[in-house]
Amino acid sequence: MQTHSSAPDALFPDSLLIEVAWEVCNQVGGIYTVIRSKVPATMPAWGGRYCLLGPYFPQQAQGEFEAYDEEQLAGMNDPYAQAVRTLRSQGMDICIGVWLVTGRPRAVLINPFQVYDRLATLKSDLWRDHQIPAPDNDDLLHQVIAFGHLAQQFIETVARQTVDQWKVIAHFHEWMTGVAIPELRRRQVPAHLLFTTHATLLGRYLAMNDPNFYDNLMLVDWRAQARHFNIEPAVSMERAAAHGSHVFTTVSELTVRECIYLLDRIPDAVLPNGLNIERFVALHEFQNLHKLYKDKIHEFVMAHFFQSYSFDLDQTIYLFTSGRYEYHNKGFDLTLEALARLNHRLQQSGLEGQVVMFFITKRPYTSINPLVLQSRAQLEEVRQTCRAIEEQVGERLFYAAAASHDHRLPDLDSMVDDYWKLRYRRGLQSWKTSQLPSVITHNLVNDQDDDILNFVRRANLINHRHDRVKIVYHPDFVSTTSPLFGMDYGQFVRGCHLGVFPSYYEPWGYTPLECVARGVPAVTSDLSGFGDYVQKNVPDHEEKGIFVVRRQERSFDQAAEELTEMLWNFVLLNRRERITQRNRVESSADIFDWKNLRVYYDRAYALALERQ
Structure with a gap:
């Protein structure tokens, strides 16, 4: 390890940076994306002075963490390796190695279960020293x-161990790691402490249960509400971390208000989230990817819908929304209302074309719907039959053309054997049905109480032939191992035309940003951190394919009408206009690259070094 980084953009050359997160080598939710995607922009500035710290869960870590062996560790003399050796000599189960992501940062993982025999003491100390119940x-x-x-x-x-050589910056993400902060302050450890809340814990619960969350924010009794939702210990930890840190930050201007009223501290800085934007040398390259993955979505749509009725795929628009299943917070309710209105408007208009809307989220299910799987298998059988006929006709046509003196096309039907004609007919007969295509692809554990299903039943938006907006509800993540799509989430995003994320509560919101990074237009809202950032920092954002639904101080009906209008205008675009829009989206993605957004973190670290 270099003692003083010589990297061209090296920052704070006399400092070490330890970034602490529950999701280091442990994918649970959005923080994993924040930490992992930021690494390639962080490493050039910090190099070997940067270290990630997280809990060690072998099942989660095994695919992305490579521990140093004893011999490698013995030969290392940097501060992190020295600390690991010291703690191992005291009996701690701790490992150091490389997180196998772009940038290959140093990571230290600690097994939390090793002190379970001392939990009673740790909990009583927390209460005695910091009034945190457990x-x-x-x-x-x-x-x-x-x-x-x-x-x-x-x-x-x-x-x-490094007090005379290095200044130590320790940056904690979310309440799960912040519990260390008050004890570090009590013990007067010579470290500069930052704490980032990505979403206040209480805020998320309140937003899900209070339709007037933003209006009532200043009236909240935090302790009473935390007890009501049975989260007082976690909220107490979050508040202790916020008050104990030298620098307290959050991810958007929207969550600043939450922090003031629910955590009783004004954040010192806002750290917007970015992505490691993958740039394409030629614009046609990502357009080609869009077509490649759109064709795979076509395959799914043919298997799902064409069994009952068909429509022109060249005039079909693919919309999608995704994220944690929070019906109100994620704006699923608003999206469905706008889709019902769009469906009516399209039926009245006489315009051609279809809209297929995918809901990608996670719900408890027992299995994939066997009829959905069976339809996919039967269509594949029809495809194989068509290929066999194509091959047979091709060979016979070529022979007939070479041997013939007649320039007219011969009767192709006569070139197909009766066996293949029969198989073709039987394949189609067994596949075609008069049943409506299912709205949902899986059998839910409890579909009677599912808000999405209940809405489409009430609105009668259940994939009738005459519906111009079709719904596909996929209550599982999209992955390459899925028998329905056979591609990963990023590929699925690329194949769609528009992402729809009009959230009611979203401290940042990665899903629209992931669309933009892949050249796909996206709808967000002014109640998401991302949408708020776009409104303030991206001029002419609609021209760049980022649409912001206004939900602040507006009724549900007004927001639904605005979203309907956005979707209607998008559907009216012709293919050339959509290609132009995707080009604009892709070219604006740089704004959200960590290389440009890392500066917010740099300023927060500079502020932390000023405070002790």
């Missing part, structure tokens, strides 16, 4: 408390 029956809280204690020991060891 119940006996919550395993996630137990893991958090155990990891917080161990993380505090690691950071303290690094800081005390």
Whole structure:
């Protein structure tokens, strides 16, 4: 490791940076994307002075973490390796290695279960020293408390062993790691502490349960509400981290208000989230990818719908929404209302074409719907039959053309054997049905109480032939192992025409940003951090294919009408206009590249170094 980084954009050359997150080598939710995607922009500035710290869960880590062996560790003399050796000599189960992502950063993982025999003491210390309560029956809280204690020991060891050579910056993400902060302050550890809340825990619960969340924010009694939702220990940890850090940050201007009223501290800085934007040398390259993956979506749509009735795929627009299943918070309710209005408007208009809307989220299910799978298999059988006929006719046609003196096309029907004619006919007869295409692709554990299904039933938006907006509800993540799509989520996004994410509560919102990064237009809302950032920092954002539904201080009906209008205008675009729009989206993606957004983190670290 270089003691003083010589990288051209090296920052704070006398400092070490430890970034602490529950999702280091442990994919759970959105923080994983934040941390992982930021690494390639962080490494050039920090190099070997940068280290990630997280809990060690072998099942999660095995595919993306490569630990140093004893011999490698023995030969290393940097502060992180020295701290690991010290703690191992004291009996700690701790490992150091490389996170196998772009940038290959150093990572230290600590097994939280090793101190479970001391949980009672750790919990009583938390209450005595920081008034943080901890119940006996919550395993996630137990893991958090155990990891917080161990993380505090690691950071303290690094800081005390290097106190004359390095300044230590420790940056904690979310309440699950923030429990270490108050103890580091109590022990007066010489480290500069930052805490980032990506979404206040209480805010998420309140938004899901209060339609007037933003109006009532300043009236909230945090402790009473935390007890009501049974999350007082976690909220207490979040508040302790916010108040104990030298620099407190959040991810958007929207969450600043939440922090003020629910955590009682004004954030020192806003750190917007970015992505590691993959640039294409030629514009046609990502257009080719769009066509490639759109064709795969065509395959799914043919298997799902053409069994009952067909429509022109060349005049079909693919929309989608995705994310955690929070019906109100994620704006699924608003999206469905706008789709019902769009369906009516299209039916009245006489325009040609169809809209297929995909809902990609995660719900408990028992299995994929067998009829959906069977239809896919039967269509594949029809495809194989068509290929066999094509091959047979091709060979016979070529022979007939070479041998013939007649320039007219011969009777192709006579070139197909009776066997293949029969197989073709039987294949289609067994596949075709008079039943409507299913709205949902899986059998849910409890479909009677599912809000999406209940809406489409009430609105009678259940994939009738005359419906111009068709719904496909896929209650599982899209992956290459899925028998329905056979591609990963990023590829699916590329194949669609528009992402729709009009969230009611979204501290940042990666889903529209992931669309933009792949050259796909997206709808967001002014109640999402991303949408708020776009409104303030991206001039002519609609020209660049980023549409912001206004939901602040507006009724549900007004927002639904605005979203309907946006979707209607999008459907009216011709193919050339959509290609031009995708080009504009792709060219504007640089705005959200971590290389440009990292500066917000740099300023926060500079502020932390000023405070002790």
